[in-house]
Amino acid sequence: MATSGTRTFNLDIAEAIEEAYERIGQPARSGYDLETARRSLNLMFTDWANRGVNLWTVERGTITLTTGQGQETLDASTSDLLDVVIRRDNTDYIIERLGRSEWANIPTKSTQGRPSQFWYDRQTTPVINLWPVPENSTDQLLYWYVRRIEDAGAMQNTAAVPWRFLPCLVSGLAYHLGMKRAPQMLPTLQAIYEQDFQRAADEDEERVPLRLVPGRR
Secondary structure, eight states, X not given: XXXXXXXXXXXXXXXXXXHHHHHTTOXXXXXXXXXXXXXXXXXXXXXXXXXXXXXXXXXXXXXXXXXXXXXXXXXXXXXXXXXXXXXXXXXXXXXXXXXXXXXXXXXXTTOEESOOEEEEEOSSSOEEEEEXXXXXXXXXXXXXXXXXXXXXOSTTSBOSSOGGGXXXXXXHHHHHHHHHHOGGGHHHHHHHHHHHHHHHHHHSSOOOOOOOOOOOO
16 A cells, blocks of 8 residues: 655644644634634743753854953843853863852953853843953854744744644644633643643653763852
């Protein structure tokens, strides 16, 4: 028996919304039904950022440093920083992340040198503060960061998520719609959603041996 030979199945936003409405037994009938579902979908994507690191949202950024400038503004879509290094003469040096209190306790923040520590200030527009401040304009700051998930956008778009997350996307949207349209189904919808998300999150991890490294102070 012949098979399709393809591996391209995906859902556009309209199809995901239709599937979610069908799960709560209330097909979308108006433009407002689609709009409120798209709003719920965007809120759900925001919640996903609070559930931990999704590997498919990790990207690398590069900033060429400036002598004496110890603060760099990052893109507003930056959710968190994972790893940060200073690249000098094709050699990467790991720099240590500090908390706000540790940063505040540095007595002279204008000291110049090769940066060895940073404080990530998670404002609406995030900022990375370096210490010592750069001593040249040739070093590069390389950082791996978690970016914000793209908005759902137009109905004909596909969601900016890997195909592995399609089941939890639909079940999660059904749960969010259930809060507004089918509260009697919430326990079941929530259980399915959490199960689907956990299954996808467990699969979305790096396959490397566990290595524990003591912190440096």
